[in-house]
Amino acid sequence: MFGGGGGLNPRKMEQMMKQMGIDVEDIEAEEVIIRTDEYDLVFDNAEVTKMDARGQETYQVIGSPEQVESGTAGAIAGADSDDDASSAIPDEDVDLVVARTGVSEDEAREALEENDGDLAAAVGSLE
Incomplete structure (x- = not known):
């Protein structure tokens, strides 16, 4: 051409x-x-x-x-x-949500994932 x-x-x-x-x-x-x-x-x-x-x-x-x-x-x-997905949320954030709300680590991680890692929103959704 x-x-x-x-x-x-x-x-x-x-x-x-x-x-x-x-x-x-x-x-x-x-x-x-x-x-x-x-x-x-x-x-x-x-x-x-x-x-x-x-x-x-x-x-x-x-x-x-x-x-x-x-x-x-x-x-x-x-x-x-699951390993890759769970590593997206830092363990420190999960620990903070657990300490604040008293829920299990799995529940805390799920709340953080549902709220795009936003600590305040995750805690708010669990309280």
């Missing part, structure tokens, strides 16, 4: 980019999240390439994203394992 460039040897392209001061690096990304006001785009096992052109960094993400509700993408990673 654009004559000439389609047959360019990748090695030759890399040499030309280096001569122009452009460094390209592959990044081993497990997950990429793009947040917008309306939704989050979650790329699992995406191919990520970083291009540094004289101090101006550009990232290219290749993959098929899943569109999820805005602000929920961080919770997706923790949803697979």
Whole structure:
């Protein structure tokens, strides 16, 4: 379609980019999240390439994203394992809620998770 460039040897392209001061690096990304006001785009096992052109960094993400509700993408990673989900709430916060309300640690953690880690709201919901 654009004559000439389609047959360019990748090695030759890399040499030309280096001569122009452009460094390209592959990044081993497990997950990429793009947040917008309306939704989050979650790329699992995406191919990520970083291009540094004289101090101006550009990232290219290749993959098929899943569109999820805005602000929920961080919770997706923790949803697979109870260990990951429980580590999102610091043990110190759980202990404070337990001391204040007298409920079990599990109930305190659940209240904190339901209130997005807000100590006052968690205590309020249990009192």
